[in-house]
Structure formats: C-alpha cells, structure tokens
Amino acid sequence: MGTIIDGAHWADISRQETAQKVHALKKEGVTPHLVVLLIGDHPASASYVRGKEKAAQSVGITSDIMRFPAETEEQVILDTLDRLNQDPLVHGILVQLPLPAHMNEQRVVARVAFEKDVDGFHERNVGALSIGTNRIVPCTPLGVMELLRYEQIDLAGMHAVVIGRSNIVGKPMANLLLQANATVTICHSRTKNMRDWTRQADLLVAAVGIPRFVTADDVKKGAVVIDVGINRVDGKICGDVDFSSVESVASKITPVPKGVGPMTIAMLLSNTVRAAQMQQQG
Numbered sequence: 001m002g003t004i005i006d007g008a009h010w011a012d013i014s015r016q017e018t019a020q021k022v023h024a025l026k027k028e029g030v031t032p033h034l035v036v037l038l039i040g041d042h043p044a045s046a047s048y049v050r051g052k053e054k055a056a057q058s059v060g061i062t063s064d065i066m067r068f069p070a071e072t073e074e075q076v077i078l079d080t081l082d083r084l085n086q087d088p089l090v091h092g093i094l095v096q097l098p099l100p101a102h103m104n105e106q107r108v109v110a111r112v113a114f115e116k117d118v119d120g121f122h123e124r125n126v127g128a129l130s131i132g133t134n135r136i137v138p139c140t141p142l143g144v145m146e147l148l149r150y151e152q153i154d155l156a157g158m159h160a161v162v163i164g165r166s167n168i169v170g171k172p173m174a175n176l177l178l179q180a181n182a183t184v185t186i187c188h189s190r191t192k193n194m195r196d197w198t199r200q201a202d203l204l205v206a207a208v209g210i211p212r213f214v215t216a217d218d219v220k221k222g223a224v225v226i227d228v229g230i231n232r233v234d235g236k237i238c239g240d241v242d243f244s245s246v247e248s249v250a251s252k253i254t255p256v257p258k259g260v261g262p263m264t265i266a267m268l269l270s271n272t273v274r275a276a277q278m279q280q281q282g
C-alpha cells in the first residue's frame, strides 16, 4: 500500500519559508503586494480567490481583490492592467481564470507585465522556462516539483509520464521534469493506447481534467502518482486519479483534496515574493 503525500503539511512548510522571505523584504521597506482580478461569476472562482487572500495574509503578503461584473468590456480590464503594471507598490498580478466568454484570454494574460506575472503565463516567462533560464514558473507544476523535492524523490533517469498538455500544467510540468533529468513522455487526448505509456511510468502526473481517469490498471507497481485534477462530482471535489484503486499500486500518491492544490496556493505566495525580490533588485 502506498504512502499518502501530505500536501497540506508541505504547503505549511513552504509558507513558513515564504514568511521568512517576506520578513526580510519588509526590513528593506518592501511589503510584497498581490492584486487578483476576479471577473464574472464563475462558481468556483470566488472561493478560490478568498483562499488565495487568506493564504497571502498568513505569510505577511498584502493583497487586493478587484471584482468586475461578467459583462465588463475587455478594454476596461486592459486599462486596469496597464495601471497596475505601472504601480510600484504592486508586485504581483493574477487574473483569475476562466474569463467570461467575450474576452480574449491570450490578449488579457499577455497584458500583465511579465515581471508581475505571478502565474507564469506570460510568453516571456514561458520562454525562459523552456530554455532553462527560469523566472516565474506556473504555480501548479512548481508545486508538484516542490512536493517531489520535500519527499526526496530523485527524478534523474526516471521515466516521467505527464497526462495532459495544457499551457498551465502539462507543458510547464514536462519542462520542469526535463530540467530534473527525467525522461519525459507527454500523453494527451489523441494518444493511442495510452496505457502502454502510463504503465511504464516511474512517475505519473495526471492533469487531464476528467474525474478518476487514471485507474490501477494504468499504473506500474511502485510508481509515484501525482494527481493534479480538481473536479467537482456530486458537490465533492475529486482528482483525475481513482484514488481508492491506485493507492494500493503506487508507492506514493497525492490525494485530492490536500495534495497538489494547497501547494499551488503556496507557490503563488512564493512567486509573489520572487516577483517583489526581482523588482527590488531591478
């Protein structure tokens, strides 16, 4: 039976490290400040954003939530971002996704100054990650790497299989695993005989967005299984991994909730501090 990786515990440790860095910045007269733009009324967003605000407060980062009605014109958001980009007291900017359908997500995300892009979605940050000169790295895959580091899992030479190829998780995850010297395979919706790949994985990262997509038959005995999924089924959240069956095959496994999710939030705080440090150094 596999060990359960306690994401809530490791997120707590990570937040303590971040709080110390915040403390050091404050001594230099800098209080890291995060602004979250919440546009529209996507059901889960309001509660996620409150969670981010609480977490920021817990490490001494100040934050503002700017709320906009769903029908807000895109230009209003772009103008707001221009103003926040110019404001020296703002170190991090996050535009909560998804955006209302009438907005162009690419265009809005691209408008956040890359130095303040704490999501790591700006093409400058994406490009840096892909050539290995990492600046700000997307929170979820960064959180996964931190979990693996805390758990002392040495990735060199491992076969890591990532299911999912999104810009937010799958692609940056693959890049980070490559940097850690894993052999990386990316599977996706058009992959044929996916199980032939996943069964070879020493590390399996599920970022598909389909509840309980990965079952015990997809997993090699002793593999490490990381579940990035956040799905809502019958009012409860569950991951992309069928935890109850996979748990008995895996050597280590992250649960949902209290796995990758809390680390994602912890990395947002860490990225905000990183952004403040980089702006401080100029």
Ligand SMILES: Nc1nc(=O)c2c([nH]1)NC[C@@H]1CN(c3ccc(C(=O)N[C@@H](CCC(=O)O)C(=O)O)cc3)C=[N+]21
Residues within 6 Å of the ligand: 048, 094, 095, 096, 097, 098, 119, 139, 230, 237, 256, 257, 258, 259, 260, 261, 262, 263, 264, 265
């Ligand atoms: N620009 C942007 N950046 C994001 O990082 C971003 C976003 N937009 N839009 C929405 C998604 C979703 N997301 C989550 C992060 C942590 C948990 C989390 O901590 N979940 C808890 C459970 C929470 C619950 O019970 O509802 C857990 O897994 O234990 C969930 C969801 C960040 N997102």
